[in-house]
Amino acid sequence: MHRAPSASTCLPEEPGIDATRALGATRGHIRLQFLTESVALSTLGGLAGTVLGVLATLAYTAYQGWPPVIPPAAVAGGVAGTVLVADRAKEPVATWLRKHAGFEVVCRDGAGSFAQAITDAAPHVVQVADRCHLWHLLGEAAHREVLAHSACWAPLGPPIREGRRAQTTRERWQQVHDLRDQGVGLLECARRLNLALNTVKRYARHAEPDRLIRTPQYRPALVDPYREYLRKHRATDSAVLVTHLLTEIRELGYTGSANLLVRYITQGRVEADHATLSPRRTARLLLTDPARLKEEQAALREKLSAACPEMTALATQVSDFAALLTPAPGNPGRLNAWIARTRAADLPFLHSFATGLERDRAAVDAALTLPWHNGRTEGVVHKIKMLKRQTYGRAGFPLLRLRILLS
Known part of the structure; x- marks a missing residue:
């Protein structure tokens, strides 16, 4: 088989393309959307620049005592110039491909504009979705799922702070779901509650309010190396004074302040299984090969995976998709089974990722079977x-x- 040269074009990502495809938009809709956005943004930029230029001219002429003279043609030219100069990213790609004939394989990300540019310039070229970008998009979806199921794995880390913010979250969730039960639309809910539409969508998406309450994200502190010592000491004597603990750990090498120690204990980080456990760290553990984790990290990953059925399904789907990234002839069929299992699970963000895969299925199948990548x-x-x-x-x-x- 003739091994054709490949063009590994590293093109910037467009994270909004998956959401657009998930809503059922066609390629024509996406092209129209990009064209409208580019023209609108360039027009706004031209207006803003022209206004600033006019104001600067007026201020300088007033300072010098000169009569201001601003030709209308200059104002119109400033706005029109930005619209004409604005260029979509697909045009340079299509032009470059036409000038460099002979390419048979092009590796790209999931941006619809670049896919269309390749199709227009070289319809015979095999388009391969870059596996690095596929894994990156899966990681973003997994991170959102971890955030949505914080109530499941939160007990493994520092306790959730029950304060005014948590109470407000529960009240807003109840208000949104009460209106939705009455048949009120999302836009009307946002108007009545004086909330952003995306905020209302987020509250309406979750069946339980506790899923919206985020776990506290603490940074590593100077007390962390002495946490086990403090934990054992407080387990034997729960009434021990903080001043005594401060004196003892300072003898062990603690260099922090007393206020830091008091805040550390008050936040419950001493008694928690893990002093710091953020959603990003949780997602990173699920995305890492268990064979490359340390013993304590692997044990934590097992606990996180077993926290609830959704987390178990998420960990399983992530591991199964990682196996698909090794090119093999039977991977397209395995991807069909993976998408079916994803649809059956209660993982809405992974559903959106699966929809994006189906929209660009030919390039994804090529990525899972061919050796080309970026x-x-x-x-x-x-x-x-x-x-x-x-x-x-x-x-x-x-x-x-x-x-x-x-x-």
Whole structure:
């Protein structure tokens, strides 16, 4: 079989495309949406720039005592120029592909505009969805599912703070569901409750209010190394004074303040199974290969997976999809079974991810069966981003260029 050269084009993601496809939009609808958005945004930008320019001109002429003269053609040209200059990202891609004939395979992300550009410029080209981007989109969906089921795994971490915010969340959930039970639409609910439409959708989506109450996200503290010591001491003597505990752990090397220790104990982080357990860390544990986890991390992952049926289903689906990312001839059939199991589970965010896969099914099937991917390109991009962030505010482009070349 002739091995054709591949164009591994690393194109930026468009996270809104999955939501648009999930609503049933066709390619024509998506093209019209992108065109309308680009024209509208460029027009607003042109108006804002023109207004600022006019105001700056008026202020300067008033300061100098000159009569202001602003030609109407200049104002109209400022707005029209931004609309004409605004260019959709698909046009350069289509132009480049037409100039570089001979490509048979193009690896891309899930952006609909780039897929359409490739189809228009080279219909014969095999489009392959990049496996790196597929895994990234799955990770985002898994993170949202973990957030939605915080009440399941929250007992494994610091206790949830029962305060005014939690009470407000429960009251708003009750108000939204009372209106929905009366047949009131989402938009009318938002108007009556004076809430954003997306907020009302989020409250209406959950069957229980506790799923909306987020777990506290604590950063690592200086008390963390002495947590087990404090836990044992408080288990034997629950009335021990904080001053005594402070003196003892300072002898062990504690360098923090007394206020930090008091706040740490008050938050319940001493008695909790884990001092810090955020939704992002929980999602990362579910997305990591268990064989690469430490013993305590693997044990925590097992507890998180068994927290509730939804978390169990999420962990299973993540592991099964990870196995599909190793190219094999039978993966398209396995993907069908994976999508069917996802639809049967109570995982709405994973449903949206599965809908995006079905919308771009030909490219996804190619990704799961062909060896082409953008993994190395994505690695280089992330490395450049890391080097750039390390020098924010401390160096310029020459040093960044040198570091990239030397690395």
